[in-house]
Amino acid sequence: MFRARQLVTSARELRGSSAQQQPGPVDSTAVAEAPADAPKQSPPHAQAANETSATPDSEAAAELAAEAYRQLMSEVQVIFDAVVKGGRPNAEALMKAVKLAYDSLKTGDSLLTETVRQRSSDYTWALRAANTAVMSMRLGLEIHYDERKSMALGLCELLHDIGMLTIPEEILNSRSLTPQQLKTIRNHPLESKRIVEQYGEGFSWIGDVIVQVHEKHNGSGYPNGLVEDQIHEFARIIGLADTYEAMTHPRGDRKAHVTYNALSEIVDLRNKDYDPRLIKALVHIVSIFPLGSLVKLNNGSIGRVIRTNKLHSARPLIEILIDTHGNRLDTSEFLNLEEEPMIYIVDPGIDESVLKE
Numbered sequence: 001m002f003r004a005r006q007l008v009t010s011a012r013e014l015r016g017s018s019a020q021q022q023p024g025p026v027d028s029t030a031v032a033e034a035p036a037d038a039p040k041q042s043p044p045h046a047q048a049a050n051e052t053s054a055t056p057d058s059e060a061a062a063e064l065a066a067e068a069y070r071q072l073m074s075e076v077q078v079i080f081d082a083v084v085k086g087g088r089p090n091a092e093a094l095m096k097a098v099k100l101a102y103d104s105l106k107t108g109d110s111l112l113t114e115t116v117r118q119r120s121s122d123y124t125w126a127l128r129a130a131n132t133a134v135m136s137m138r139l140g141l142e143i144h145y146d147e148r149k150s151m152a153l154g155l156c157e158l159l160h161d162i163g164m165l166t167i168p169e170e171i172l173n174s175r176s177l178t179p180q181q182l183k184t185i186r187n188h189p190l191e192s193k194r195i196v197e198q199y200g201e202g203f204s205w206i207g208d209v210i211v212q213v214h215e216k217h218n219g220s221g222y223p224n225g226l227v228e229d230q231i232h233e234f235a236r237i238i239g240l241a242d243t244y245e246a247m248t249h250p251r252g253d254r255k256a257h258v259t260y261n262a263l264s265e266i267v268d269l270r271n272k273d274y275d276p277r278l279i280k281a282l283v284h285i286v287s288i289f290p291l292g293s294l295v296k297l298n299n300g301s302i303g304r305v306i307r308t309n310k311l312h313s314a315r316p317l318i319e320i321l322i323d324t325h326g327n328r329l330d331t332s333e334f335l336n337l338e339e340e341p342m343i344y345i346v347d348p349g350i351d352e353s354v355l356k357e
């Protein structure tokens with residue numbers, strides 16, 4: 001059973017007055033340098049206010065998001081293929097894709113919607129990296145990152161798990177790991193660092209960040225058991241986004257968590273595994289009815305939350321997938337609960353398996 005009351009209470013507690021609240025100071029000494037080829041100027045439309053979800057997506061924003069997602073996926077795949085063959089990434093092409101993703105996120109949450117809607121059953125490392133990069137950069141924007149920091153964060157995210165590409169399939173697919181196999185997996189942050197450092201001095205700052213992605217707020221992580229601010233903020237953001245992404249997708253021996261429950265679980269882990277300030281930012285982004293979750297409406301239909309509503313969190317935009325008669329829909333139908341006062345969510349914890357029945 002999902003714990004609606006608990007989550008709502010926790011979410012409220014975490015959100016507080018976040019709409020007005022300024023983020024805590026970011027340790028400027030801990031901020032990694034963006035690569036020299038990273039563009040320094042924001043595009044004109046990126047100067048817009050940072051409130052991203054209150055306005056409906058325009059067609060142009062949706063097109064930009066679709067193109068940004070396509071480019072991100074394709075560049076990530078190129079890089080991962082290169083890594084497997086012992087090659088090096090084309091940093092310029094990657095930064096171009098990251099820049100487009102940044103531009104899209106600055107205009108609204110269409111790119112987040114894109115990651116939620118495109119749920120491929122073929123859940124590759126590249127797909128996961130692209131989705132997590134989008135969420136990481138969105139979290140960065142939530143705590144007021146500028147373009148340079150956002151892009152540096154995106155780049156770190158895309159490269160943070162390349163050490164996993166060197167781990168044999170049988171270990172990755174194993175349902176019960178031997179101590180030696182576990183050691184191999186837990187070594188992957190060091191392996192990721194080793195690989196990026198081979199690309200030259202310009203990449204060493206990335207190595208220093210990505211080796212810390214599996215460190216935990218309370219010191220229970222690896223490889224060095226760092227705590228709180230000892231962990232680079234980029235690594236804290238990527239670690240949280242990566243966990244959230246993993247929880248909401250099927251993996252190895254388990255099904256995806258119901259998105260609602262995944263958020264609840266992460267909220268429960270505040271002060272243990274994750275930085276509470278970042279969890280607060282995540283809750284604010286995915287809302288009380290989390291982006292991507294399947295929900296049941298009082299008219300009996302089932303749909304996915306594809307855009308949250310910051311002003312009225314109980315009134316998100318829903319893509320209806322199963323109609324009121326229980327029929328799976330072939331074409332997309334959208335329902336904006338903001339405009340349908342008589343329709344409301346009765347169950348926010350619907351399991352993904354209903355779509356296969």
Ligand SMILES: [Fe+2]
Nearest residue numbers: 160161188213
């Ligand atoms: Fe990892």
